[in-house]
Amino acid sequence: MQIIGRYFLFLHSLIIKRESFNTYVRLIIDECIKVGINSIFIVAIVSTFIGAVTAVQTAYNIVSPLIPNYVVSLVVRDMTLLELAPTITAIVFAGKVGSNISGELGTMRISEQIDALEVMGINSSSFLVLPKIIACLLMYPLLVILAGFLALIGGYLAATLTGAMTPDEFIYGIRADFIEYNVTFALIKSVVFAFLISSISAFTGYFTIGGALEVGRASTKAVTSSCIAILSADYLLAQLLL
Amino acid sequence: MIEIKNIIKDFNNVRVLHGIDGKFLPGQPNLIIGSSGTGKTVLLKCMVGLLAPDEGDVVYDQRNFHKSKKDEIREIRREIGMLFQGGALFDSKNVEQNVSFPLDLLTDTPRDEKLDRVNFVLKRVGLENVNKKMPSEISGGMKKRVGIARAIVNNSRYLYCDEPNSGLDPLTAIVIDHLIEEITEEFNITTIVVTHDMNSVMEIGEYVLFMHQGRKLWEGSKNEILTADVKELQDFVYSNKLLKAVRNEKHV
Ligand SMILES: Nc1ncnc2c1ncn2[C@@H]1O[C@H](COP(=O)(O)OP(=O)(O)O)[C@@H](O)[C@H]1O
Numbered sequence: 053m054q055i056i057g058r059y060f061l062f063l064h065s066l067i068i069k070r071e072s073f074n075t076y077v078r079l080i081i082d083e084c085i086k087v088g089i090n091s092i093f094i095v096a097i098v099s100t101f102i103g104a105v106t107a108v109q110t111a112y113n114i115v116s117p118l119i120p121n122y123v124v125s126l127v128v129r130d131m132t133l134l135e136l137a138p139t140i141t142a143i144v145f146a147g148k149v150g151s152n153i154s155g156e157l158g159t160m161r162i163s164e165q166i167d168a169l170e171v172m173g174i175n176s177s178s179f180l181v182l183p184k185i186i187a188c189l190l191m192y193p194l195l196v197i198l199a200g201f202l203a204l205i206g207g208y209l210a211a212t213l214t215g216a217m218t219p220d221e222f223i224y225g226i227r228a229d230f231i232e233y234n235v236t237f238a239l240i241k242s243v244v245f246a247f248l249i250s251s252i253s254a255f256t257g258y259f260t261i262g263g264a265l266e267v268g269r270a271s272t273k274a275v276t277s278s279c280i281a282i283l284s285a286d287y288l289l290a291q292l293l294l
Numbered sequence: 295m296i297e298i299k300n301i302i303k304d305f306n307n308v309r310v311l312h313g314i315d316g317k318f319l320p321g322q323p324n325l326i327i328g329s330s331g332t333g334k335t336v337l338l339k340c341m342v343g344l345l346a347p348d349e350g351d352v353v354y355d356q357r358n359f360h361k362s363k364k365d366e367i368r369e370i371r372r373e374i375g376m377l378f379q380g381g382a383l384f385d386s387k388n389v390e391q392n393v394s395f396p397l398d399l400l401t402d403t404p405r406d407e408k409l410d411r412v413n414f415v416l417k418r419v420g421l422e423n424v425n426k427k428m429p430s431e432i433s434g435g436m437k438k439r440v441g442i443a444r445a446i447v448n449n450s451r452y453l454y455c456d457e458p459n460s461g462l463d464p465l466t467a468i469v470i471d472h473l474i475e476e477i478t479e480e481f482n483i484t485t486i487v488v489t490h491d492m493n494s495v496m497e498i499g500e501y502v503l504f505m506h507q508g509r510k511l512w513e514g515s516k517n518e519i520l521t522a523d524v525k526e527l528q529d530f531v532y533s534n535k536l537l538k539a540v541r542n543e544k545h546v
């Protein structure tokens with residue numbers, strides 16, 4: 053409970069901003085590049101395979117001749133859009149970017165770099181953390197869009213190469229009964245997840261006390277806490293918005 | 295000039311600082327000494343505002359730091375430079391970017407002028423042709439030099455050094471001590487050095503404040519320290535084998 057209170061105080065300290073707008077723009081661009089480069093490769097691989105696996109397994113499960121083939125790609129599309137692209141990517145993102153944020157801030161804390169900023173009269177939390185959070189908010193939805201797209205490609209390749217369905221059937225399935233709101237929902241989810249991952253990881257890293265061992269511990273904690281927060285938020289959002 | 299009056303600091307109801315007074319003059323190195331765990335770093339952090347003292351005042355040339363308005367505190371902070379124990383250089387920036395960082399963030403100095411200023415202070419601390427090196431590529435002594443350069447680049451009026459020669463070999467340590475002394479005199483800075491190294495005391499201790507378990511037990515200059523009649527101070531001074539040997543020699 054106390055930790056949650058401190059977390060909100062921490063969030064508050066971020067928005068009492070002090071440095072010039074231009075400083076932040078430069079920092080945010082730097083962070084966006086870092087976040088993107090850090091995670092794009094693993095996100096691409098994971099989402100492609102998840103799409104492929106979903107397609108193969110759905111095809112395997114639907115054996116009834118009453119159900120038309122195109123349902124497979126319909127299932128792949130809805131599964132990836134609603135759940136797999138935003139949520140699984142979030143877990144991957146927490147492991148990659150979240151631990152990175154936490155480790156970087158933790159190292160800066162124990163090597164007194166954060167104190168050095170404070171002594172200069174710079175609001176270290178907003179200077180270091182705000183650009184990271186904004187960068188994640190900007191980049192993560194893009195990654196989710198990419199993940200959704202690649203998952204469909206993965207599903208397409210798996211379904212057509214194994215001969216489970218024809219390319220035409222797959223395309224037809226993808227377009228059948230399409231609910232646009234699902235895309236909006238996925239993007240809302242991705243913004244919420246991005247905020248949770250970046251702020252929780254920053255929080256655990258920023259308040260690291262001790263040495264290298266504790267920095268490692270803070271990174272691990274950043275990932276586990278983020279994952280718990282992601283899954284709880286996932287459930288809450290589904291309840292609220294669907 | 296920096297004055298501290300009756301600084302008290304508790305952590306979880308354990309008193310770490312029991313009311314410390316002191317007066318630190320510009321243009322000379324002022325040393326705060328004492329064995330590990332006596333609260334030197336805590337005192338320093340209270341003075342620069344990284345920690346808030348529970349009681350007491352820190353006065354920077356008639357400006358009461360902890361009782362000032364936010365803007366004034368910011369103003370004072372911009373006049374403070376600090377050398378941290380490990381240098382605390384920003385890992386992701388090279389030497390030049392590290393030194394120019396306070397100028398980038400806190401001033402509107404044009405780019406050319408900044409570069410001139412950075413090169414000037416780097417040269418002053420004895421570093422040339424390392425502008426593009428990363429902190430991980432330079433030695434401990436060089437990191438301290440870069441740390442000093444960064445601390446004074448914005449024409450600081452106050453300089454804090456926490457254990458400036460920890461982790462350095464004795465020769466480099468003395469060189470760094472003298473560098474701090476020279477810079478202090480040359481730019482008339484009010485410098486406070488925290489140390490537990492008797493070598494530093496004998497080299498540059500114009501004013502020495504001795505702390506023991508959160509209390510000030512003695513103050514004076516290096517010339518008086520060897521003959522001071524405070525038991526804890528004598529224990530501290532003569533824990534240094536060399537000084538002890540010299541003393542015993544004299545007694546014989
Ligand atoms: N943030 C803190 N919380 C609780 N206790 C602290 C904190 N910082 C320092 N202390 C305690 O204050 C005492 C003085 O520490 P310090 O000032 O670091 O000593 P030193 O003279 O070696 O620099 C130590 O007993 C330390 O455990």
Ligand SMILES: [Mg+2]
Pocket residue numbers: 334335
């Ligand atoms: Mg200390």
